[in-house]
Amino acid sequence: MKDSTRVVLGLALALVLLVTAALWLGRDTEGDGRTVVRLRVWDQSFVAAYRASLDEFQRANPDIEVRITLVPWASYAQKLRLDVAGGTADDLFWVSLYEDYADSGRLMDIGAALAEQAARAWDPFAVAQFSRDGKLWAVPQFVDGGTAVYYNRELLDASGVSPAELAALRWSPDPADDTFRQLLRRLRAPWPYNAANDFQSILLPYLGSAGGQLQRDGEFGFDSPEGRVAFDYLVRLIADGLAPSAADTNTSSDFAKTAFLQGKLALFQSGTFNLAQIAESAAFPWGVALIPAGPAGRISANNSIAVAGNAATAHPEAVRRVLAWLGGAAGNRYLALDGATIPAVVAEQQVYRDYWARQGVDVSPFFEVLRERQISAGGGSGFPAALEAIDPILDEMFLGRLPVDVALARAQAAGNAALDAR
Structure with a gap:
């Protein structure tokens, strides 16, 4: 048999084997x-x-x-x-x-x-x-379910704070009405709380509790008086050292959870998606409480x-x-x-x-926060691309590099442009 014939037959056999393998794997x-x-x-x-x-x-x-x-x-x-x-x-x-x-x-x-x-x-x-x-x-x-606050019982006890106090907390732009910031200042922990650019666990509850909305009539509408109140409050918590630096939380979505599990964060605001890991990994007594109420009450996404x-x-x-x-x-x-x-x-x-x-865990705060009103987490054609456009601008805001009003205006414009592009 000629070499050229062997080559042709070899290629044909290889093709048959490849086709057969593809059919077998894709069956x-x-x-x-x-x-x-x-x-x-x-x-x-x-x-x-x-x-x-x-x-x-x-x-x-x-x-x-x-x-x-x-x-x-x-x-x-x-x-x-x-x-x-x-x-x-x-x-x-x-x-x-x-x-x-x-x-x-x-x-x-x-x-x-x-x-x-x-x-x-x-x-x-x-x-x-x-x-x-x-x-x-x-x-x-x-x-x-809704968002709640996980608390480290040891850190609360060391600070003279009772878990029962958490249920009555309110955040407000008016210092006279703001009991949440007052409590955070009492907590003896490296970081009292996890204010951060966390869409579901932080941004939506604060925006909703301020009376704002993420979207209106299919477009982003968080650049509003209510939105500026909510995000300004969060940014100031970080600036005052009551939450981890955005340099850490912007680059790691798990930074706050890890800090909580290490006993470095007293209050961790999050959802049920972290409950099983906290139950398995926390080496200290802990519990779950309602999120602080805002000017419009306690409002969460689901x-x-x-x-x-x-x-x-x-x-x-x-x-x-x-x-x-x-x-x-x-x-x-x-x-x-x-x-x-x-x-x-x-x-x-x-x-x-x-x-x-x-297991001895009261999960009712995740349900109770949803009884009255909820804030929509948004959606629509092009929504994922819109969030990708918004996120880096909010990162800059939490880092303190952009004023809140400027950042919200830019982020909303970028998000709506992404929606329009679809």
């Missing part, structure tokens, strides 16, 4: 005929709960196998955008900001896929978050996460069945069994409360 059915459905998430801590839930589903639906894909949060959003655009996204995937996908026809219509009454079982806020143009675009999985169905899936019926399970009480309950999160099925939220009650 969507097992040898026994089961349909493989893939679910993409960004948090390793949820994999075990989902695996247990989906194992039960598979026992009742032996013709379907659900595999979990883990993509770390740091690269999740970018990879999902690329994969959806390239047609390689999983059949199901977690979403929080979903509008761009819905507007471009990339998501399954949940109302059409499931019975309309399915949404009646879910947290109303979550349903509203994932509803757009009269349609529901994802199946809610869990809600964060974000939620949902599972969206890929409109381009090759197995719409199998995906529909998995969505129905994950959105039902039996499937959703698993996310609360170990206290990891608050399930979106309202009837199962007591499972979460009961778990933490057995």
Whole structure:
């Protein structure tokens, strides 16, 4: 055989092997005929709960196998955008900001896929978050609840502060009415509190408690008298040494949490998404209290996460069945069994409360803060890009390099320009 013939045959064989391997790796059915459905998430801590839930589903639906894909949060959003655009996204995937996908026809219509009454079982806020143009675009999985304040009991005791005092605190631009700053000055800790450029845990609660809004009529509206009051208060806490330097918190979203767990931060304002880690890692007695009230009261956001169905899936019926399970009480309950999160099925939220009650933790502040009013966390087509444009400007504000009024005006203009570009 000639060398040239061997080369041609070798290339042909290699091509066959590559095609075969590609088909094997990309197969969507097992040898026994089961349909493989893939679910993409960004948090390793949820994999075990989902695996247990989906194992039960598979026992009742032996013709379907659900595999979990883990993509770390740091690269999740970018990879999902690329994969959806390239047609390689999983059949199901977690979403929080979903509008761009819905507007471009990339998501399954949940109302059409499931019975309309399915949404009646879910947290109303979550349903509203994932509803757009009269349609529901994802199946809610869990809600964060409201924002609360974790406190280090040892640091409070050393400062002569009772946890009961935290429930009555108020922040105000008027020093005569501001009891929160007075208490922070009493706390004997390297840092009393975690004022910072933290969108969900700090910025939204202060903006809402000042009476402001993040968006109005689809555009950003935080550059307002209320917004300037809220952000000026936060910036002054940092400038007065009552919170860590923005040079630290701007560059590490976990700086405040780490400081709290190290016993260096007396009050840590955050959400339920940090509860399990604090319970596991804190080497000191701690508790949870209500956030301080502002001029407009105590107001918090309540974000939620949902599972969206890929409109381009090759197995719409199998995906529909998995969505129905994950959105039902039996499937959703698993996310609360170990206290990891608050399930979106309202009837199962007591499972979460009961778990933490057995651990001696009162989680009621996360729920009580939502009873009156809530501030919307915003959304819309182009919203992720808008937040990326806003964030560095607010970083400069917290560093003290931009006056609050200048920073808010620039940030709002940059955010709205990003929205308009979409």
